[in-house]
Amino acid sequence: xxxxxxxxxxxxxxxxxxxxxxxxxxxxxxxxxxxxxxxxxxxxxxxxxxxxxxxxxxxxxxxxxxxxxxxxxxxxxxxxxxxxxxxxxxxxxxxxxxxxxxxxxxxxxxxxxxxxxxxxxxx
Numbered sequence: 001x002x003x004x005x006x007x008x009x010x011x012x013x014x015x016x017x018x019x020x021x022x023x024x025x026x027x028x029x030x031x032x033x034x035x036x037x038x039x040x041x042x043x044x045x046x047x048x049x050x051x052x053x054x055x056x057x058x059x060x061x062x063x064x065x066x067x068x069x070x071x072x073x074x075x076x077x078x079x080x081x082x083x084x085x086x087x088x089x090x091x092x093x094x095x096x097x098x099x100x101x102x103x104x105x106x107x108x109x110x111x112x113x114x115x116x117x118x119x120x121x122x123x
Contacts, residue, residue: 021051027107039123
């Protein structure tokens with residue numbers, strides 16, 4: 001999906017399916033884990049990941065909040081860019097999760113999640 005084709009915060013608000021399938025407890029690194037891996041106990045199969053995940057991207061000079069869509073077939077694409085979030089919230093999440101960076105992507109924290117819940121009308 002090109003940046004011009006991405007959903008905005010206002011468009012997400014009008015998509016109940018998207019809101020119902022936000023995966024709040026996943027981090028960017030979780031999406032990159034292999035589907036199957038060999039362990040001492042045998043082959044471990046990762047749980048299916050299907051839904052939407054918010055993450056903070058720091059590839060640009062200014063951090064950006066994105067939403068990624070991930071399918072059961074392990075296809076992922078960036079589905080939304082959230083410009084409305086205050087930069088201080090993103091900076092706080094990056095600082096809090098600095099040890100969880102994964103290819104310049106950071107998980108959101110509880111303050112960013114609370115802001116998103118308020119903006120999306122989730123109680």
